[in-house]
Amino acid sequence: MRHIAIVGSGPAGYYTAEAALKQWGDHVRVDIFDALPVPFGLIRSGVAPDHQHIKSVADRYESTALNSNVRFVGNVKLGRDLSVAELQGLYDAVILATGAPADRALDIPGANLGNVFGSAAFVGWYNGHPQFADLHPQLDADTAVVIGNGNVALDVARLLAKSPEEFEGTDIVAHALATFARSSVRRIVILGRRGPHQIAMTPKELAELAALRRSHPVVDPADLPPVEADAPLDVNLRKSLAYLRGFAIGPAPDRDEADAEEVVIEFDFLAAPHAILGIDGRVEAVEVERTRLETGPGGPKAAGTGELYRIPAGLVVSCIGYQATPIPDIPYDEQGGRFANVDGRIRPGLYCVGWARRGPTGTIGSNRPDGFSVIDKVASDLPDNLGKSGRAGFDAMAEERDLKVVKFTDWQKIEEAEVAAARNGSPREKFVAVERMIEAAART
Structure with a gap:
C-alpha cells in the first residue's frame, strides 16, 4: 500500500x-x-x-x-x-x-501606504478568502491605478468598472458587492512597464473589458507599434493587439462632460511605477517613470528614461505576479x-x-x-x-x-x-x- x-x-x-x-x-x-x-x-x-x-x-x-x-x-x-x-x-x-x-512585493517607496494592495489580497477580499475578509479597501476616490499587464490586472480593472447590475449571477461576496456598489472610481489606469507586444493579456479577457456596460477602454495610438509589426506574434497575442487597436479608435470622453456613471479604463504602456505618494498615511498619487524597450537576452526589457509624471489616485492594486x-x-x-x-x-x-x-x-x-x-x-x-x-x-x-x-x-x-x-x-x-x-x- x-x-x-x-x-x-x-x-x-x-x-x-x-x-x-x-x-x-x-x-x-x-x-x-x-x-x-x-x-x-x-x-x-x-x-x-x-x-x-x-x-x-x-x-x-x-x-x-x-x-x-x-x-x-x-x-x-x-x-x-x-x-x-x-x-x-x-x-x-x-x-x-x-x-x-503570496504577492510579489512591489519594491518602490510608498508601497506600504494605506489603500495600496497586492492582487492576492484584493482578489482574496472580493472572493471571500478568510485571510482577507477584513481588508476594507476604500473606493471613495475618482481614480484607481492597477499595476500590471496580465489577466489579473484585467480582472481587477473589470470588477472596479462593473455596474452593480453586472454582478448578477456571480459569487462575489456580500461585503465586496456593497463596497463596489458605493464606489466613486470613474477612472482606472492600467500601468505596464513594457509595451503592447509584451502583454500577458488574453483576447477573451480584453473582450470582456470591451463588453462592459458603462466602461470605455482607451489606448493612446502613439503607444501602439505599426500594424505590420504584429505579424510575427502568435495568434492569441495578435488577437489581443486587435482589441488594443480597437480601444485606440476615438478619443477618451472628457471627464467634465462624460456621464457621471461612465468609467474610463486607460492603458498606459511603457510606464513603470516609481513611487507611491501619500498624505496622512494613505495613497494620493502614483509617480510613474516613462520607460523604453531595450533588447536583452530574454527579450525586450524596460529601461527607465528619467522622465517622471504623476497620476492622482486614491487606490492602487499591484498585479505583478505571485x-x-x-x-x-x-x-x-x-x-x-x-x-x-x-x-x-x-x-x-x-x-x-x-x-x-x-x-x-x-x-x-x-x-x-x-x-x-x-x-x-x-x-x-x-x-x-x-x-x-x-x-x-x-x-x-x-x-x-x-x-x-x-x-x-x-x-x-x-x-x-x-x-x-x-x-x-x-x-x-x-x-x-x-x-x-x-x-x-x-x-x-
Whole structure:
C-alpha cells in the first residue's frame, strides 16, 4: 500500500490525486491537506467571481474527492498543526501543491501606504478568502491605478468598472458587492512597464473589458507599434493587439462632460511605477517613470528614461505576479517564487507540483500533466512498501492534538449552507470566517 500526502487542495492537488489513483488504483491512500476547511484553492478564492464557467472545473474533482482511497483533510495547517517532517514520517511521499498564494512585493517607496494592495489580497477580499475578509479597501476616490499587464490586472480593472447590475449571477461576496456598489472610481489606469507586444493579456479577457456596460477602454495610438509589426506574434497575442487597436479608435470622453456613471479604463504602456505618494498615511498619487524597450537576452526589457509624471489616485492594486509561501527547512527559489526542485523533486520523499513547482505560470489545465509527471517520479523513486502508517498514523496524531479536521462530506454541508444563503441569481454566498465554516460543517 502506498501512503501519499498532498498539501494543497487546489487544481494541482486534485490532479495529482487523480494521477495517483490511475497509477496504483486500490493500492494507494491519498490524504489531501488544506489549511482552510474548504477545498479547491485558486478555483474558490482566485478565479474572478464573474467567471463561473471557469469555477465549474471544480465539479470534475468531485469524483476523485469522493473516491474512498482519497480523503480531504481540511482545517489542518502546516506550521500550526504539524510539520513537513512529521508528514514525511507518516507518509511514503509528501507532495507540496500549495500554489503561489503570496504577492510579489512591489519594491518602490510608498508601497506600504494605506489603500495600496497586492492582487492576492484584493482578489482574496472580493472572493471571500478568510485571510482577507477584513481588508476594507476604500473606493471613495475618482481614480484607481492597477499595476500590471496580465489577466489579473484585467480582472481587477473589470470588477472596479462593473455596474452593480453586472454582478448578477456571480459569487462575489456580500461585503465586496456593497463596497463596489458605493464606489466613486470613474477612472482606472492600467500601468505596464513594457509595451503592447509584451502583454500577458488574453483576447477573451480584453473582450470582456470591451463588453462592459458603462466602461470605455482607451489606448493612446502613439503607444501602439505599426500594424505590420504584429505579424510575427502568435495568434492569441495578435488577437489581443486587435482589441488594443480597437480601444485606440476615438478619443477618451472628457471627464467634465462624460456621464457621471461612465468609467474610463486607460492603458498606459511603457510606464513603470516609481513611487507611491501619500498624505496622512494613505495613497494620493502614483509617480510613474516613462520607460523604453531595450533588447536583452530574454527579450525586450524596460529601461527607465528619467522622465517622471504623476497620476492622482486614491487606490492602487499591484498585479505583478505571485510566489509560493516559503516553508521552514524547505529549499526555496527566491527568483522563481517557488520551492527549489529538479523536475518536481525537492529531496527524497518530498516533491512539489503546480505553481509550487513551476512558479505562477500556465493555466489551470497545465496542472494535470504536471500532477501525472510527479506521480511517475514518485512511482520510480520509492520501493513497493516503506511500512509508513499513513492515514492511520495521522488520525492518531490528530486525535492526540485535538485537531478539528474537516472531511469532504463536511465540506458538502458547508457548500449546501452557502448555496442556501445565496442572494437571488447568485450561485452561493460564501462564508468568509473559518468559524462559520466549521459551524456549518458540524450541522447534522
